[in-house]
Amino acid sequence: MTALAVNDLCKSFGGLRVTTNVNLGVAAGERRLIIGPNGAGKTTLFNLITGEITPDSGSVALFGRDITRTPSRKRSHLGMARTYQIITLFTQDTIERNVTLALLGLSPLRWNPLLALDRQRHLLEQARAALKRVGLDHIAARPLAQTSYGERRRVEIAMALAQNPKLLLLDEPFAGLSIDERQDVRKLLATIPRDVTIVMIEHDMDTALDLVDRITLLHFGEVIVEGTRAEVVADPRTREVYLGE
Amino acid sequence: MNSPAASPVTNPATSELTGGGAVRRVAIAVAVLALVAVPYAIEQVYYVNIASQILLYAVFALGLNVLVGYAGLVSLGHAGLFGVAAYVVAYLLAAGHGHALAILAGLAAGLVATAGFAALALRATGISFIMITLALGEIIWGLAYRWISITGGDNGISVSTRPMPFGLSLDAPRAFYDATLIVFLLAVGAVAIFVRSPFGAALCGTRDQPRRMNALGYHVLMIRFWAFMFSGLLTSVAGILFVYYTEFISPQALALTASAEGLLMVISGGAGTLLGPVVGAALVVIVKNVVSAYITRWNFMLGAIFVAIVVFMPEGLVPGAVRLTRSAWQSASRQKGTTRNAAASAPRPQS
DSSP states (O other): OEEEEEEEEEEEETTEEEEEEEEEEEETTOEEEEEOOTTSSHHHHHHHHHTSSOOSEEEEEETTEEOTTSOHHHHHHTTEEEOOSSOOOOTTSBHHHHHHHHHHTTSGGGGOSSSOGGGOHHHHHHHHHHHHHTTOGGGTTSBGGGSOHHHHHHHHHHHHHHTOOSEEEEEOTTTTOOHHHHHHHHHHHHTSOTTSEEEEEOSOHHHHGGGOSEEEEEETTEEEEEEEHHHHHHOHHHIIIIIOO | OOOGGGSOOOOGGGHHHHSOOHHHHHHHHHHHHHHHHHHHHOOOHHHHHHHHHHHHHHHHHHHHHIIIIISOOOOSOHHHHHHHHHHHHHHHHHTTOOHHHHHHHHHHHHHHHHHHHHHHHTTOOHHHHHHHHHHHHHHHHHHHHHOHHHHOGGGOEEOOOOOOGGGOOOOSHHHHHHHHHHHHHHHHHHHHHHHHSHHHHHHHHHHHOHHHHHHTTOOHHHHHHHHHHHHHHHHHHHHHHHHHHHSEEOGGGGSHHHHHHHHHHHHHHOTTSSSHHHHHHHHHHHHHHTGGGTOTTHHHHHHHHHHHHHHHOTTOHHHHHHHHHHHHHHHHHHHHHHHHHHHHHSOOOOO
């Protein structure tokens, strides 16, 4: 089954075409890597898939359901979660509170103005479980402002995983991490079960290659090459526009 | 035994009154008792009235703080909402209707006006939001000033009686203070519950990271709308208290300066904190009514105090005082520790 189907997606900002007839088919359980030079339109493609930007034409389908006109907030209720290239967290709160907010986003409780949030044990337990998955449960009560960059990256992933997504979009999950931290995050991503489909943007090919099944190369908003790891790496167009050989 | 998973998720921004702890509960009880004792401790009627004024403006500031502090939306038109509720109550009472109907109609009119404000102003954020609320507030002020057949124009509307809940007269300043105190405590309790709730957490989330909240599945616009309604409800309550307090309403009560004073109360006390707006309301009302009796240019003094707060406690009086107390406490503890270590490491005299 196709988890994510992007068909002829186009987007322009004024006279600048940032996405040109992009087609993408990601099978359920697949790990897909999106690569391309800076300005290729990778994050814009993510924003189009999540609905943060409305496409000029084309369509997006999630597990066979057309979501092109579905508001962004509703896509997370349909099983789509994402992380951001520029870490976007709640810095005034604790790590646990950040993950709790992610859980609350999908709960009808979010409209309740009377109950005390800190007494919703089931939410807190789920938040702790998500933090345990990323190895941060021991510092759950720490204010986010007192955490390292690598820990924040893992909080981002914990928030996405806490929502039990069917499709997980990771925007440069290794960006800005040290070598050790990259290995930690790589191991973490490798533990995500196959019932979660992953589409990942990443520049660090050395770390990301082992994780993925297929690769899509974007250049100036167009899909240039798509295939297995070996096919894409061997393709001369990949070397020309991305690997620089 | 509590499992680690069940430990509370505390939000440092909202925990000054909402968190647990026996000391905190005792402090709250002492504060409530002190407020109850105010009219008995102060003999002069003038000062009892000032205390009532502080409480009713505190309710106004608490309402504005829901929007400014917790939603991150600065309104410069809240005096308009305050005035709508006050005018409707005054108009109905002057027309010979009862207090219950007037109060309910005042609240309803305040909420309808709030919904209108929210529907128009929430289309924008930041400076645009401020300007839209300012414009809407000025429209309400213009109506109060020019729609003379309804509002009495500059002459305003007088209210000759106060309500008698459970047969108790509120005509005496002490009785009115007690009634205002009950409403004030209910308002503080309502805001405390609201801030601790999942909806309150969601609202703070939309203030800090609206884009992220949207991606997490929250309806940011609707959350802001309902927060605006809650803010409007408290503002309407304050407007109704005001019209009963002064037994008069005129366009001056809903002018831009009144909105600006409300904002000053919130920011000077500490936006996004529970007690900040209360302290801010006390500061503004005291400077405006008490200090002005001794200093002709009290506006200058209020401005100077505000500048001093911005310079020395940019987060507001309440969080600023907490920060300074903590750092003084920590520095005292460190000094004590250093002295103890020095004493322990000093050579002992040989006997």
